[in-house]
Amino acid sequence: MDFVRLDRADTVVTATRSLSPDSEVERIAIRSAIPSGHKVATQAMAAGDPVRKYAQIIGYASCDILPGDHVHTHNVAFRNTDTDYEFSTDLRAVAPAATQDYFMGYRRENGTVGTRNYLAIVTSVNCSATAARMIADHFTADVLAEYPNVDGVAAFVHGTGCGMADSGDGFEALQRVMWGYAKHPNHAGVLMVGLGCEMNQIDWLLEAYGLKHSETFQTMNIQKVAGLRQTVELGIAKIKAMLPIANQARREQCPASDLMVALQCGGSDAWSGVTANPALGYACDLLTAQGATGVLAETPEIYGAEHLLTRRAVTPAVGERLLGLIKWWEDYTARNNGSMDNNPSPGNKAGGLTTILEKSLGAAAKGGTSPLTGVYKYAEPVRSRGFTFMDSPGYDPASVTGQIAGGCNLVCFTTGRGSAFGSKPAPTIKVATNSEMAKRMSEDMDIDAGEILSKGVSVEQKGREIYEMFLRVASGEVTKSEAQGLGDYEFVPWQIGAVM
Amino acid sequence: MDFVRLDRADTVVTATRSLSPDSEVERIAIRSAIPSGHKVATQAMAAGDPVRKYAQIIGYASCDILPGDHVHTHNVAFRNTDTDYEFSTDLRAVAPAATQDYFMGYRRENGTVGTRNYLAIVTSVNCSATAARMIADHFTADVLAEYPNVDGVAAFVHGTGCGMADSGDGFEALQRVMWGYAKHPNHAGVLMVGLGCEMNQIDWLLEAYGLKHSETFQTMNIQKVAGLRQTVELGIAKIKAMLPIANQARREQCPASDLMVALQCGGSDAWSGVTANPALGYACDLLTAQGATGVLAETPEIYGAEHLLTRRAVTPAVGERLLGLIKWWEDYTARNNGSMDNNPSPGNKAGGLTTILEKSLGAAAKGGTSPLTGVYKYAEPVRSRGFTFMDSPGYDPASVTGQIAGGCNLVCFTTGRGSAFGSKPAPTIKVATNSEMAKRMSEDMDIDAGEILSKGVSVEQKGREIYEMFLRVASGEVTKSEAQGLGDYEFVPWQIGAVM
Numbered sequence A, B: 001m002d003f004v005r006l007d008r009a010d011t012v013v014t015a016t017r018s019l020s021p022d023s024e025v026e027r028i029a030i031r032s033a034i035p036s037g038h039k040v041a042t043q044a045m046a047a048g049d050p051v052r053k054y055a056q057i058i059g060y061a062s063c064d065i066l067p068g069d070h071v072h073t074h075n076v077a078f079r080n081t082d083t084d085y086e087f088s089t090d091l092r093a094v095a096p097a098a099t100q101d102y103f104m105g106y107r108r109e110n111g112t113v114g115t116r117n118y119l120a121i122v123t124s125v126n127c128s129a130t131a132a133r134m135i136a137d138h139f140t141a142d143v144l145a146e147y148p149n150v151d152g153v154a155a156f157v158h159g160t161g162c163g164m165a166d167s168g169d170g171f172e173a174l175q176r177v178m179w180g181y182a183k184h185p186n187h188a189g190v191l192m193v194g195l196g197c198e199m200n201q202i203d204w205l206l207e208a209y210g211l212k213h214s215e216t217f218q219t220m221n222i223q224k225v226a227g228l229r230q231t232v233e234l235g236i237a238k239i240k241a242m243l244p245i246a247n248q249a250r251r252e253q254c255p256a257s258d259l260m261v262a263l264q265c266g267g268s269d270a271w272s273g274v275t276a277n278p279a280l281g282y283a284c285d286l287l288t289a290q291g292a293t294g295v296l297a298e299t300p301e302i303y304g305a306e307h308l309l310t311r312r313a314v315t316p317a318v319g320e321r322l323l324g325l326i327k328w329w330e331d332y333t334a335r336n337n338g339s340m341d342n343n344p345s346p347g348n349k350a351g352g353l354t355t356i357l358e359k360s361l362g363a364a365a366k367g368g369t370s371p372l373t374g375v376y377k378y379a380e381p382v383r384s385r386g387f388t389f390m391d392s393p394g395y396d397p398a399s400v401t402g403q404i405a406g407g408c409n410l411v412c413f414t415t416g417r418g419s420a421f422g423s424k425p426a427p428t429i430k431v432a433t434n435s436e437m438a439k440r441m442s443e444d445m446d447i448d449a450g451e452i453l454s455k456g457v458s459v460e461q462k463g464r465e466i467y468e469m470f471l472r473v474a475s476g477e478v479t480k481s482e483a484q485g486l487g488d489y490e491f492v493p494w495q496i497g498a499v500m
């Protein structure tokens, strides 16, 4: 196929390869060469008329546009719509699925459901990173062979935890991450390891969140234990004691509603918003129909499209929370001598993206069309079902770390340029936006959404394929990134404030 | 000994254990119980008179003080001296050492000298972290046995490199870190590994710093190589090709002037400013006498004592550079909704620290008494000899990463609470401030500066012991942290701006 139409209401289609001036789209002769990824008008638009893509107004004709015209920055102007926010005016009812789907998960005592069964070593500060790695490294495949129901001993190590303010956004975000990993349903047991004098005190966390020591929740610090070697030895002993308990876990049939999927993209290309993201959006709608949860994130990447999400908010309060995040980000970037200017870069424009809205719509497409049921802080426990939003940077590891901390038990990651991302304890499914990259990086890509263009597969078909893989991976099927052993170095808590 | 006098000009001494009211210091009967770490007046001070410690005015008597009085917040007031900066008014000439000292180092082609001989895998972004670790993990002790002159293959992996502004302080700092590690004299060869679409582009770095590919300087990215497995295989092949070259390096006699030592403290206690830091300061003076270099850092921790460093600046321009850093930090913390208020915390005060100046003097004591020859940005190449200052946070791994990037081939780290810090490629020597901790963490501490109190060893003797260990470790002696295998997870580039 030479072009793709994203919605019947659209006034443009997108060329999927370079079109020469003698080509046609939808029986309309094009009027100039159209580069791959660029838009062609499929109807006349007078100056001032809206230009629609994704069934949304992405801009307004800045001069008269004829059918077959190249539609881009030379004939489209963008008008800011920030001031006319609407709330809950675009609520599309979710039809419950005809059949209830199931997967085989680990149901924990508190009712949450895991898709993997790890023991975790969570560090409070970089100063305990080596200790945590050494403890985890002890548990080789050989040592773990006795415990076939345990997926591994994972160390969550990072670069922060001290040299930071002892309150405020950054401190609270780090505490939420730690709490989220401590309580994650993919963890059968947790050992927290600190140094002792760090700002991010483990004891403060226990107090703040009411965590209690138990057979499968232990804490220790290097200063108290008196040195690295003893800490590693004691840590190994503590994990050894947890292994038989963790090994008792068994997969059982759980409804699909127990899935919580992190919706993520990284290394986007011109096709992200056309293939993989809409397909993932459809998969998210299928999740919602099952009563499951999809968690969109990456606040800077939906900037400019937030007024569409507020219309989908189930209540004005949910919409207002989203606007609160947008305001926070404008302040955060300004304070850091930057700006939220997410306008298409020269590279984006060369790829065919005309306005900020078109760009953000491409990213937001991962969230499908269901009502927005909740808006969460970074790493905050996601408590509503359906389509939700979590504040986070766009930066993949930092964003996914927040989503997993919030309770996601699966991650779905779309990529155009290609990525070797993997995550623990929740596994990542990677979806390629184009078939060329999917072939080139076939050992990294789980699904080729480029087939929407290269083979004419529909967005809905591809979305169902993604959704069905959610059920299989949640039941234990190994993803490409898991097969390659990824996920040990991608834990990156979002570091918000000054490093001091 | 029950107390310690830090300078003959001081009007106070510091109790080294709790003193009961019937005790004496310097034949003066004390007038009340003095807690350990607190100060006793050794002469009368009228209200308004200066209170001296470290030969510096740490505050002014707020009422009349008698010999034997407890001197603390109840009778000392602090006056801000920010406004009367002096430049180059306290330049103490450095007498060249009577004998030239030597160590056995690796002299590189460009004239710099290494103390270790590593191959390095440097990552541009977290997205290539697992690839870098997998490449390094291939080179086990068995594989490296053929190359006895190579200390190891080290992977430098971090959490940043994308989701950041493409210019400004944060971007430039990260580029300097990458450049510094790429050119570090402890590296016989370097492989840089990226993803491909990250903000911190390897190619931009090569261009900005004029780095050229060679047999021992190679770069690659996952997207171009087409996936994780191929990247790891190619990376292993590239490192294999460097090993025989790296193995040709031989230690040769080098003058002590080729040493550049990172002066660092972390997990400080009441004794840091009394034992380990002054001893390290004396070692720094010995380095300076040899024409070698000491690099003090941790800008927030010298805050309040910067007017003493400007007096030691060899030129007003050097002093002004330091004041520029102070202003930058005031802005940085204010922008991040914090402040540079480094006033003694309740814990500090309980430990006996009365004013911000007293606290900062304790940290600055690591820098000895020699003239300040240069002030550098974070991770900037340190080009002057003698006592220098580099901008950095106090946070240990971030600060040391900058110091090593700046060219330090040794790190000396004082600690009171205890730390299991280690670093690559430059090894870390850890100095305990108190004998109790030194014993408790004996496998982590290289030197016990607590002996200044517990055994009456002089600051000068302990400083010489530290300096002599510099020469031995620079020649290949294994530090405690090296023996324990630390240094693979402590690479933490300072992340300055917004994560987006």
Ligand SMILES: [Ca+2]
Pocket (backbone or CB within 6 Å): A264, A265, A266, A267, A268, A298, A301, A363, A394
């Ligand atoms: Ca993205």
Ligand SMILES: [Ca+2]
Pocket (backbone or CB within 6 Å): A264, A265, A266, A298, A393, A394, A395, A396, A399
């Ligand atoms: Ca992302």
Ligand SMILES: [Ca+2]
Pocket (backbone or CB within 6 Å): A422, A423, A424, A426, A427, A428, A479, A481, A482, A486, A487
């Ligand atoms: Ca994975």
Ligand SMILES: [Ca+2]
Pocket (backbone or CB within 6 Å): B264, B265, B266, B267, B268, B298, B301, B363, B394
């Ligand atoms: Ca410090």
Ligand SMILES: [Ca+2]
Pocket (backbone or CB within 6 Å): B264, B265, B266, B298, B393, B394, B395, B396, B399
């Ligand atoms: Ca420090």
